[in-house]
Amino acid sequence: MITTRDLTKRFGNVEAVREVSLDVREGDRYGLLGPNGSGKSTLVRMLLGLVYATSGEISVLGHRIPRQASRALPEIGALIEEPAAYPHLSGRANLRLLDAAGPHGARRTRRRRVDDALEQVGLAGIDRRPVRAYSLGMRQRLGLAAALVRRPRLLILDEPTNGLDPRGIRDIRDLLVGLNDEGVTVFLSSHLLPEVSALCTRIGVLDSGMLVLQDQLASLQQPTGRVLISTDDPERAVATLDGLVEHRDGADLVVRSPDPAELNARLVGAGVPVRSLVVQRRSLEEIVLDVTGTGSDQFGVPASEPGGTVKAEPPPSAGGAPARPADAALPASADAGPPASEDREIS
Amino acid sequence: MIAVELFKLVRRVRTWFSIALMCALPLVVAIFIAVTHLAPPPGQGSAFLSAVLDDGQLYPAAALALVLPVFLPVAVAVVAGDSIAGEASTGTLRYLLARPVGRTRLLVAKLISVTTFTLLAVIAVTVTSYATGVLILGPSRAAAVGGGGISGSIAPGDNGLPTAGLQAGAGITSLSGAPLTTLELVERVLGAMAFITVSMLGVAAIAIFLSTLTDSALGAALGALATLVASEVLVTLNAASVVQPYLPTRYWLAWIDFFRQPIFWRDIQRGFGIQAVYVVVFLAAAWANFATRDVTS
Numbered sequence: 070m071i072t073t074r075d076l077t078k079r080f081g082n083v084e085a086v087r088e089v090s091l092d093v094r095e096g097d098r099y100g101l102l103g104p105n106g107s108g109k110s111t112l113v114r115m116l117l118g119l120v121y122a123t124s125g126e127i128s129v130l131g132h133r134i135p136r137q138a139s140r141a142l143p144e145i146g147a148l149i150e151e152p153a154a155y156p157h158l159s160g161r162a163n164l165r166l167l168d169a170a171g172p173h174g175a176r177r178t179r180r181r182r183v184d185d186a187l188e189q190v191g192l193a194g195i196d197r198r199p200v201r202a203y204s205l206g207m208r209q210r211l212g213l214a215a216a217l218v219r220r221p222r223l224l225i226l227d228e229p230t231n232g233l234d235p236r237g238i239r240d241i242r243d244l245l246v247g248l249n250d251e252g253v254t255v256f257l258s259s260h261l262l263p264e265v266s267a268l269c270t271r272i273g274v275l276d277s278g279m280l281v282l283q284d285q286l287a288s289l290q291q292p293t294g295r296v297l298i299s300t301d302d303p304e305r306a307v308a309t310l311d312g313l314v315e316h317r318d319g320a321d322l323v324v325r326s327p328d329p330a331e332l333n334a335r336l337v338g339a340g341v342p343v344r345s346l347v348v349q350r351r352s353l354e355e356i357v358l359d360v361t362g363t364g365s366d367q368f369g370v371p372a373s374e375p376g377g378t379v380k381a382e383p384p385p386s387a388g389g390a391p392a393r394p395a396d397a398a399l400p401a402s403a404d405a406g407p408p409a410s411e412d413r414e415i416s
Numbered sequence: 417m418i419a420v421e422l423f424k425l426v427r428r429v430r431t432w433f434s435i436a437l438m439c440a441l442p443l444v445v446a447i448f449i450a451v452t453h454l455a456p457p458p459g460q461g462s463a464f465l466s467a468v469l470d471d472g473q474l475y476p477a478a479a480l481a482l483v484l485p486v487f488l489p490v491a492v493a494v495v496a497g498d499s500i501a502g503e504a505s506t507g508t509l510r511y512l513l514a515r516p517v518g519r520t521r522l523l524v525a526k527l528i529s530v531t532t533f534t535l536l537a538v539i540a541v542t543v544t545s546y547a548t549g550v551l552i553l554g555p556s557r558a559a560a561v562g563g564g565g566i567s568g569s570i571a572p573g574d575n576g577l578p579t580a581g582l583q584a585g586a587g588i589t590s591l592s593g594a595p596l597t598t599l600e601l602v603e604r605v606l607g608a609m610a611f612i613t614v615s616m617l618g619v620a621a622i623a624i625f626l627s628t629l630t631d632s633a634l635g636a637a638l639g640a641l642a643t644l645v646a647s648e649v650l651v652t653l654n655a656a657s658v659v660q661p662y663l664p665t666r667y668w669l670a671w672i673d674f675f676r677q678p679i680f681w682r683d684i685q686r687g688f689g690i691q692a693v694y695v696v697v698f699l700a701a702a703w704a705n706f707a708t709r710d711v712t713s
Binding site: 080114117118119120121138139142143145147149150151152153154155156157158162166167169170171172215 | 510513708
């Protein structure tokens with residue numbers, strides 16, 4: 070759906086994007102991650118033909134960008150950084166206007182398509198208020214509706230849940246997963262790891278304009294071979310699992326074992342009350358922070374030193390502190406990876 | 417895309433507010449003249465104003481002469497300066513281009529929209545000032561005419577024709593003194609309206625070009641106005657006579673030639689020509705810049 074080869078963009082002396090070769094396959098929910106200023110927006114704009122590459126190639130939906138952009142773009146719904154609308158017109162008028170401005174927007178179906186898109190994003194009951202009276206969340210939803218009006222095959226969304234409240238974020242996530250099930254490929258860029266972790270099947274990570282990582286999220290989150298156990302009787306647990314316990318912090322143990330079921334059976338057999346037993350996986354946060362440096366909005370740390378001040382600790386030592394915002398903040402999504410249900414509490 | 421641009425134009429409050437302002441100025445002037453009966457003496461003040469006390473039907477011409485030097489170019493520069501820069505600063509430009517709307521198409525649609533705005537303004541001024549002229553200043557009072565001449569000071573002085581001190585005769589009178597039938601007057605007013613609209617296209621093209629250079633609509637509008645002010649200064653400067661034939665405002669007043677008998681075409685044709693050159697040059701520059709530019713707004 071999207072392939073780039075050695076894509077480079079220089080603004081003056083600044084290399085915003087450096088030799089990026091990414092590929093987004095049909096049916097993917099692809100999350101492009103990276104610190105602020107890592108080149109995400111520039112990359113998105115290049116995919117849409119708004120910014121011209123200095124060198125390299127882009128192909129979107131089989132069309133070369135920017136030369137054949139007029140063929141690819143009608144099948145793409147896009148949210149480019151913030152949503153934008155004519156403030157003196159209503160949301161509906163804005164969607165109709167944008168639809169009428171370009172190709173593939175049949176006038177006959179316009180009213181229905183606009184209404185459908187508004188309903189999809191939860192703005193079905195919107196009145197004739199001008200957009201200038203909209204809240205941030207409403208604008209964001211309107212921007213998403215604008216991307217959906219022509220029922221695109223590919224969605225390219227830059228920070229799609231920006232400005233939404235938790236319920237709004239979940240609504241949009243459900244919407245995107247639903248569209249994806251119907252065959253729409255979703256490409257989104259974000260710096261919100263929980264959002265990407267809950268939604269995406271594949272991720273790419275940009276750092277200082279370079280694509281430093283691109284893989285299936287599930288394979289990045291393979292079990293680490295450790296199990297996190299919480300018990301009311303840590304002494305007896307340590308004794309039972311003699312030699313396997315790597316680290317103990319009060320009632321929480323980090324145990325080296327590839328087989329959580331066997332571990333559980335041993336503990337239960339020894340009469341140890343197990344409160345929770347979780348297969349340890351690397352969180353998306355650890356994965357991303359491992360491969361990225363500081364963002365462009367941070368100064369005082371040499372940019373060339375990957376990791377900088379926020380570099381994640383390696384998994385063994387991190388095991389002692391199981392609080393991981395990236396995972397903890399979110400309910401398990403069935404789509405986060407095939408064995409997703411297994412890595413949750415099974416006490 | 418053109419329909420979309422026109423829709424945006426007519427749904428903007430600014431469009432109607434600026435047109436209302438342009439119509440209000442001649443109205444205020446007419447009220448003062450009607451109350452005081454003090455029209456500027458022939459040869460002074462704005463064109464045609466000295467004649468309107470004698471014949472209210474001439475007031476559209478006087479009104480156009482009133483709005484032409486400042487109001488109209490300012491309004492056109494504001495609308496045209498906003499064309500690309502305004503879309504860029506509200507962020508809608510990137511969505512239009514990703515819709516996709518071709519960049520060339522967008523520029524052409526913007527020029528058409530600005531032209532439509534100018535035409536609307538000129539028509540509105542003409543129609544309202546005709547009503548003003550007839551209602552406030554009264555219809556033709558041929559009997560009262562003594563020496564209602566038309567200002568010659570603002571007419572191009574190098575055309576070799578007598579331009580000042582012309583006598584107003586019975587009925588509606590041309591600048592050259594010969595009477596005009598109503599049909600002729602209508603034709604000439606239409607001609608003048610068309611010429612004035614075209615005269616604004618040069619400003620519009622300059623403002624659109626500047627609008628592709630910046631995300632500041634105000635900057636683009638002021639830049640275009642600065643060009644016009646410079647041009648106006650040079651037009652009156654003898655030392656600059658070398659460049660005068662190429663200045664965008666050089667033939668702005670040639671529309672007055674429509675009210676001569678017979679119509680004096682030379683400056684009118686040159687006016688059309690110079691505006692065409694400005695439109696072609698600046699639209700080409702706008703296109704060259706816009707089509708190759710990174711849209712980062």
